[in-house]
Amino acid sequence: MNAQLVSIGNSKGIRIPATLLRQYNIQDEVEIFPGKDEIIIRPIIRTPRDGWEDAFAAMHANGDDVLLIDDALDLEEWEWK
Numbered sequence: 001m002n003a004q005l006v007s008i009g010n011s012k013g014i015r016i017p018a019t020l021l022r023q024y025n026i027q028d029e030v031e032i033f034p035g036k037d038e039i040i041i042r043p044i045i046r047t048p049r050d051g052w053e054d055a056f057a058a059m060h061a062n063g064d065d066v067l068l069i070d071d072a073l074d075l076e077e078w079e080w081k
Contacts, residue, residue: 001017016041025043027043027044029044030044031044
């Protein structure tokens, strides 16, 4: 498959056909690796909770991982019917 280079400012880009975007589930970002005689383009696969572990660790290090409200319910004030 051949593709034309497209001028984008001082850079060049390529258009990836929609069928390849769907086939490889390419959304908004790709990884680009230079090879010896080739350029490798790979989709970036992200999971819904990607980065949460690092964010929680940073919150813990900053002491920001405290409850905002008391998680214990005062059931005496509730009226059950």
